[in-house]
Amino acid sequence: MDKIIGAASEFYRLRVTRIDATEEPAFEWREDILYRSPSAELPEEREEWVVEAVTLDDEERVTSLARFTDSDEAHEYLVSAADDLDDLTKSQFESAYMSDR
Numbered sequence: 001m002d003k004i005i006g007a008a009s010e011f012y013r014l015r016v017t018r019i020d021a022t023e024e025p026a027f028e029w030r031e032d033i034l035y036r037s038p039s040a041e042l043p044e045e046r047e048e049w050v051v052e053a054v055t056l057d058d059e060e061r062v063t064s065l066a067r068f069t070d071s072d073e074a075h076e077y078l079v080s081a082a083d084d085l086d087d088l089t090k091s092q093f094e095s096a097y098m099s100d101r
Helices: 071-087 090-097
Strands: 012-020 047-055 062-068
Touching: 012 071, 047 071, 062 071, 071 090
Parallel strands: none
Antiparallel strands: 012 047, 047 062
């Protein structure tokens, strides 16, 4: 990442995204028919919450900062990261949150 001087809040915004992580039932393939109906048991629903940094000059560039299974934990992390976003420079924020990505 480039060393750029400026507040991180001038380059990024943060968001929490909810992802449905439920696994779909697998089809049982047979040669004589296209597919069979899945079993009556439905898979357990799962949700994941992802805290992401969105680049302001290109909304398509999104960097995942952390993943959580609980909404409250994700929002707590978002508040903490948002405080750092306001206080740190772009380079410092990237080193703290995006260096291992």
